[in-house]
Amino acid sequence: MPNFKWATRTAVLAAVAIVGAGVISTPASAANNIVYFGGNGSTATCDGYMLCVYPNTSYKGSAIGSRNGASEDDMRDYYINDSISSIINNSGNAYCFYSDTFYKGLTFQIHAGEKWPAVNGYINDKISSWKVGNC
Numbered sequence: 007m008p009n010f011k012w013a014t015r016t017a018v019l020a021a022v023a024i025v026g027a028g029v030i031s032t033p034a035s036a037a038n039n040i041v042y043f044g045g046n047g048s049t050a051t052c053d054g055y056m057l058c059v060y061p062n063t064s065y066k067g068s069a070i071g072s073r074n075g076a077s078e079d080d081m082r083d084y085y086i087n088d089s090i091s092s093i094i095n096n097s098g099n100a101y102c103f104y105s106d107t108f109y110k111g112l113t114f115q116i117h118a119g120e121k122w123p124a125v126n127g128y129i130n131d132k133i134s135s136w137k138v139g140n141c
């Protein structure tokens with residue numbers, strides 16, 4: 007019964023694929039709220055996100071947006087680590103940005119609803135984590 011055997015093998019491969027997808031999605035659960043998009047200079051590119059960070063000033067470059075605005079303890083997970091130059095905060099929360107991972111190093115605070123076309127020079131191209139709330 008070659009057809010039955012083929013079907014069984016296909017089912018096993020499908021099950022392995024499903025398990026594999028589960029393994030990938032579990033550690034990236036927070037990252038699933040991150041979306042990559044292209045910043046074109048308009049603050050409207052951040053519509054629909056709580057927080058957006060851009061590698062270039064004036065909301066340009068290959069940016070990322072956070073749907074839920076959660077804290078991110080290690081931006082090394084994303085290519086934008088150590089390159090953030092502008093920020094849009096559409097949330098009702100303040101944020102503290104840090105020059106190092108895991109909420110360490112120099113800090114830079116923005117308030118609810120603020121848009122920063124150019125972050126202050128001392129933190130430019132240095133942000134590696136951020137936390138919801140005041141510094």
Ligand SMILES: [Ca+2]
Pocket residue numbers: 060061062063088089090091130131
């Ligand atoms: Ca930059």
